[in-house]
Amino acid sequence: MSRVRRSAASTPAPVQRGRGRDRHGRGVRSSATGPYLPPLQTRSDTFDMTVVSTVDYLRSVWPDQLSDVTFEVAAGPASVLAGIGVERWAVNAAERRVVFYRLPIQRLTRLHRNDDLHRRMVIESCVFRAIAELLGKDPWDLAPDRFRHF
Template structure:
């Protein structure tokens, strides 16, 4: 009987940076090279906050001239008797930080669609900026809600 010339010790597999999965080639983006990238919840949140802040800067240009608006994933700690903050206002530095995860995940939506998600984000931005300015949120854009 003839014996195989293969050795009993298997050769090590070479795994480099361009390693593919099951010989199918290196993975590409999910949308391909000719389509725009998918919109994510982070993109929707950042875009909604930016557009709402831009609108309010147009309505209150003098009051919001030096204010800084930022987004973050979440707060570092939980405030006693309040819970998880949706935003944080620093009047001394004229800065408002909006926390994405508490706004998106802890808010109760009537319908879970893009319109209602945008509405809850805009509501939080209005309330955060109203707290910075010391006003009621309904005072920030009174003509926007009058349709008569």
């Protein structure tokens, strides 16, 4: 079977598009901040803001018990505890100090829905549990009126 050859005059000329455009003509897509600027808010910034806002709330509820407590955020613990695993926080009652470990809280927690709200809820629950451990209370007793909506 022979093929039909077309002459160069019958083929259409290629469409000239400007530089920086993709094949659909929409243009190159980039982040809102551009390629040379850092992101507006990083995961560590979000973690720090969540810890600070939760601690501020609990300090307003328990001002006498939490006024002299120091709260810190570290990347991770120095060692893994045998039989327990990786700690999410460390409470030192003698020094009145609580250290939250960002990477274990963010990466080792399994979420049923991985979105901003659920990530924030995990961080807040860790703050509540660590402060409850420091005060010797149940986490649900730290802010009882917060959960009563009627």
